[in-house]
Amino acid sequence: MKNIDVAIIMGSDSDLNIMKDAAKFLDDIGISYEMKILSVHRTPEKATEYAEELKQRKVKVIIGGAGGAAHLPGVLAAQVPVPVIGVPIHTKTLNGVDSLYSIVQMPSGIPVATVAINGAKNAAILATTILGISDETIQQKLIDYKTSLKNAVIAKDEKLQAQGYEEYMKNM
Secondary structure (H helix, E strand, O other), X not given: OOOOOEEEEEOOHHHHHHHHHHHHHHHHHOOOEEEEEOOXXXXXHHHHHHHHHHHHHOOOEEEEEEEOOOOHHHHHHHHOOOOXXXXXXXXXXXXXXXXXHHHHOOOOOXXXXXXXXXXHHHHHHHHHHHHHOOOHHHHHHHHHHHHHHHHHHHHXXXXXXXXXXXXXXXXX
């Protein structure tokens, strides 16, 4: 088993389209991770085995994406003593609100940091922030990323001011 900093886990392959955004951000920053499909409902033994494995490998942060009942992040948080970031996945039935409530409403003692519905990229940014506490290189990459966000907004406003609203909208 290779050592990684972040485990990205999802309950179904249908979540991969959302969770890939977390992987892409971690790739861009240069943070090691692995992705795994693991259902705590359909494969509870494997979920427990994997949680134990993550402890032994000293994984630093877990990002767990789940839809519907969305128990995956909470089950992992109950078993592994590292930060768990939950990504509620949009569902057809309740538009992801069910997933959000399932993840954010954890009982006392088992916290799961929770991002917006389908917010896998923000989960990766939060994981990067956590890792950056003890790694100045990662912290600087996050500072650079946030500076690029600021510069993009400034550039868009300058373009809007130069072109005016109607011309700007034509070029969007």
